[in-house]
Amino acid sequence: MGKTYLRVDDRLIHGQIVTAWCGTLKISEIIAIDDSLAQNPMLQSIMTMGVPAQYHPHIVTCAKACEILAVPSDKNRLIIVRFARMIEQLRAFWSQIDHINLGNCSKQADSAYTLPSGAGRYLSLTEADMSALRAAKDSGCEIICQLLPSEKLRTWAQLTSGI
Numbered sequence: 001m002g003k004t005y006l007r008v009d010d011r012l013i014h015g016q017i018v019t020a021w022c023g024t025l026k027i028s029e030i031i032a033i034d035d036s037l038a039q040n041p042m043l044q045s046i047m048t049m050g051v052p053a054q055y056h057p058h059i060v061t062c063a064k065a066c067e068i069l070a071v072p073s074d075k076n077r078l079i080i081v082r083f084a085r086m087i088e089q090l091r092a093f094w095s096q097i098d099h100i101n102l103g104n105c106s107k108q109a110d111s112a113y114t115l116p117s118g119a120g121r122y123l124s125l126t127e128a129d130m131s132a133l134r135a136a137k138d139s140g141c142e143i144i145c146q147l148l149p150s151e152k153l154r155t156w157a158q159l160t161s162g163i
Helices: 015-025 041-048 062-069 084-096 127-138
Strands: 004-008 027-033 057-060 076-081 097-102 113-118 121-125 143-145
Touching: 004 015, 004 084, 015 027, 015 076, 027 062, 041 057, 057 062, 062 076, 062 084, 076 084, 084 097, 084 127, 097 127, 113 143, 121 127, 127 143
Parallel strands: 004 076, 004 097, 027 057, 027 076, 097 143
Antiparallel strands: 113 121
């Protein structure tokens, strides 16, 4: 049985995902979830043009992602969402997820939390983001922050120690 990893990264599919994470995690399938981007074939094409076919990239709605995840795979999958609050919609699949990795989380208009991610960088999260992450953590999901595989991993406890 393959592993499923979930990354929160507001850039979705980008160079670091392809060059660093896919190789490190031995990813065979990238599932980027964004309801509006899933409706725009031109932007999908631009976002995936630099992704080698071996990673089978998909940009799909949350509903379609749930359909894909409902079918077990013997290959490793990487799910990417823009905002942590989106993981609530994937609650039925939390038990399948090896861990949730908080990547790039830029400041939003309603950001309420700024968590240190290391090397002088910060994660900006809304109340809804924190609520979803706390629910996932309480359900047994491991939550980490590691921007690149070569960087130090930070645990949820380390990220939230000041709040």
